[in-house]
Amino acid sequence: MIGTSPRAKLLDAAIDHIARHGGADRSLRALAADLGTSHRMLIYHFGSKEGLLTAVAREVEARQRAALADLDPADFWRRLTDDDLRANEKLFFQLYGQALGGAPGTAEFLDGVIDDWLGPIEARLAQLGVPAADRPAHARLGLAVTRGLLLDLVTTGDREAVDAAMEKFLAMYEKP
Template sequence: MLDAAVEYAAHQGISDLSLRQLAAALGTSHRMLVYHFGSKEALLVAVVREVEARQRQFLADLDGDVPPEELGRRLWDRLADPAMWPYEKLFFEIYSQALRSRPHTAELLDGIVESWVAPIADLNVRNGVPPADARATARLSVAVTRGLLLDLLATGDQEGVRAAMERFLVLYRGGTVPG
């Protein structure tokens, strides 16, 4: 049911979405959705968490003998793919609601940064970043990636945003990114 909700919410948007509409689209009742998730907002938080978990799994699956710069490039290629834009728009939509303390969305903020910082910091350490710098550098990576995604979604400037990410990856590789 969650996978179907991810697909529906990402492609249809949520601004005017009612729980009854979502339930009908998923082939269930609104009462079942409330039973499983508690509210529309809680369901949408679960949807965003699922999308984020899929992205972190993609990163984990890439980890191995791939140099960090190439790993970052592959993750960026996935995130910047227009097929991913509906999911990213959904992420930013729910994220902004959580920042405004909209009921049932604030819990999204729990771990929304740390869930990325921790695995990237571990990856940094394995790739020679001093442990004292690994977390700050990981946080910077998350912030740059999210900022460039927001830029991409707002402008559609794939070439310009890609060039910015490439520049960041070069700085990151060269160790000139402040940690």
């Protein structure tokens, strides 16, 4: 739970609901009914359906970044590819595409979508012994590989193939 304010409670409920049922294709009124509130309350707290979905995706990303510090890379990958996160990952990529295309209400989604990850990834790379001068490039590469494989997974559902690809990628960071 992220807090006890009415907005935080709605956001927690939306995260849980979307993880179980999806939601990007639902109207704001339908999402409000699913969450046991009114569309006016969602507009008050999030501005629009896109604002709500952006808040959901950003909070899920923040929770994943927090988990990165506590898990080894293989466990972190297993967490990201857990079936319980599939709807949230699909939402992430839908919003990413909409924001890149300039869809109204989605521009905020792009704020920090890359940069917010680089510091935590570089910190993890430091723990793995990657030299400081190499960390920025490795952080971008790791983020790109991870997001690419997650997109592959939500597109194809081929868990075995994406796991094998990530295993090959992570092997580059194992000490001989």
